[in-house]
Amino acid sequence: MQSDNPTAAILVIGDEILSGRTREGNAHHLAQVLNATGFDLREIRVVSDDQDQIVAAVRALDGSLGGAWDLLFTSGGIGPTHDDITADAVALAHGTTVEVNDEARALLQDRCDRMGTELTPNRLRMARVPVGARLIQNAVSAAPGFSIGNTHVMAGVPEVFRGMVDWLIPQLAAGRPVQSQSVEVRRGESDVAEDLKAIAGEYPDLSLGSYPFNDADGWGTNLVVRGLDAERVSEAMAAIKQRMAL
Amino acid sequence: MQSDNPTAAILVIGDEILSGRTREGNAHHLAQVLNATGFDLREIRVVSDDQDQIVAAVRALDGSLGGAWDLLFTSGGIGPTHDDITADAVALAHGTTVEVNDEARALLQDRCDRMGTELTPNRLRMARVPVGARLIQNAVSAAPGFSIGNTHVMAGVPEVFRGMVDWLIPQLAAGRPVQSQSVEVRRGESDVAEDLKAIAGEYPDLSLGSYPFNDADGWGTNLVVRGLDAERVSEAMAAIKQRMAL
Structure with missing residues (x-):
């Protein structure tokens, strides 16, 4: 198909897909949205929660880092637990480090206040984003995604992922719908x-x-x-x- | 998880996944089989029916070609139509060419005889495999898959893919089940x-x-x-x- 639509890749991060425990659905959903909006999805990769694998894939796929496609969307690995290393790995791929983002911290604090819970160190992990990143809104559970370079980092929980896609995609410069x-x-x-x-x-x-x-x-x-x-x-x-x- | 199980990757080939038309299921099925059998699935990629993309992915993933993982399993692109280019691309990645395989031709001829149809040039395309490849049995519709180096090439139609997996996996040297x-x-x-x-x-x-x-x-x-x-x-x-x- 001849198209000068922006090209895109999806990187799914998570051992649960590779172990066969979970059938991947986020990439399928985003594939439909991208094609209907005017982006040309050219590649999907699934890697484990492994820093080297994530860094290599981000560099290979994000055009702003010399990768193969214009835009990169990721799913998974931005939660509060020890194996959620996506933010750190994406920062490393983009040559920067992570910090607790003030706006993200405020979003989490606000949610904790409304829920009557405490902003524990584990919850605060979800406010760690690469220096210079822009936040992606999470209408479901507050903890934001983020964009850095042409990499757009979103959560793996399907409801949260879909909410982030709904918020993000209309803001990107699209081509013509397929x-x-x-x-x-x-x-x-x-x-x-x-x-x-x-x-x-x-x-x-x-x-x-x-x-x-x-x-x-x-x-x-x-x-x-x-x-x-x-x-x-x-x-x-x-x-x-x-x-x-x- | 500490494991010295053989590592594996899956390469799914087909525009229908990237267009959002079809939700991928073959990789999910094979992920379950590999983990249960004693292989460590480390990466999944989905690429389009594009020769350069397929060749690059095969070289990046098949350990026998210097790629990242021990074994590579592919799904899709070995049918009879003009956009089924997997056999040619895999041959190219392995530094060889395709030929009509005598054993594969006999399997197709036999099926055509039983069905009362003719072995047309399009059907005969499905007997084209890389020189030196071993066939993978297709219990559903005769047209075989094939193995070359550590790349195991299977059909995309789910019933056929599963049949090929059932036949192939027990023949490979596995580690310990997860x-x-x-x-x-x-x-x-x-x-x-x-x-x-x-x-x-x-x-x-x-x-x-x-x-x-x-x-x-x-x-x-x-x-x-x-x-x-x-x-x-x-x-x-x-x-x-x-x-x-x-």
Whole structure:
């Protein structure tokens, strides 16, 4: 698909994904938001709560650090426990250190006051962000995410992650939303390959994908056309339907 | 967690994950199998159907090519259509080329004979594997996966992927299965952080994780102990329960 939309990567940080305990869902949610908003998601990585791995991935993926893509979004590892090392690792990747951020501390203090609890040293850990970072609002549980360079650091708890995404994405300079149309055919992928290739050749500006599945009625294939121009997407879908007599 | 289990990475190849169309499930399934079998999954990457991205990821992740981890498992991109380029890209990463494999062709021919269909050029694409590769059996739809170096290439369709995993994993030299125990506490993560850190210090051979959640009853945290020695895991869990009066 031809696109000059800003490119993006997602870095998921957490042993619970790699151990198989938790099925990752934050990257899937953000993938949908990014495509619908006008960002071109190009890579997802999942690494463990390991400083070297996080630092290497941030440097490899954040364009402001010479990484491969324009923007980097992370999920996980910013809680209050000993294995929450994302803030420190992201700071290190950006050549800086962490500090207790006054604005973040005030947000946590305010929440503790309302909840009638104390701002313990563990809770205060969640106000530690890299020097120079901008905060990302957490409407669910106060402890903020943060942005530094082109790295946007968000929480792993799904409700909190989604709230941060809702707040953050509208503030970023987006391109054009991706348009897509799909049609299901009751044929195996091999039987549509030829037609699809021919149409893909006629529409180099679009992305044509085929996704085989196997259900109670046997094999079928979903054909998906994606692109930035809704009219071109409709044209290509019409061409598919005509060529395959759908 | 201290472990000398073989390390592993998973590379998922496919635009449908990055576009948000499909929620990835193969890596989650394989993560569970690897941990239960005695492999230490250290990284997951998702890239698009792009030759440069696939080649770079294979080289970065397969230890036999100087990559970071011992074993690499891939999912997706070995079907019959124009955008199925995984076999070619993996061959390139391993410094070789693809050829129509005689054994794979015979498997496909046999299936076509049974189905009363023809082995068309598109179907024959699925017999193209890197020179020197060993086949991975596909009990669902015949078209095989393959192994070359320490890269194990499997299909993206979930039923087929699972069948290939079932066939492949028992043939690989595994370490010791990971043992795990978990307990749910009705406290926020901040309120367990101190106790958990103390116990983590006493059990450096184990991994202690805390996973906060938010449900109808408010915030809670799942505490998870993981390690290779079942007795040590039980000891640490007992210590957690005693210390937190659970």
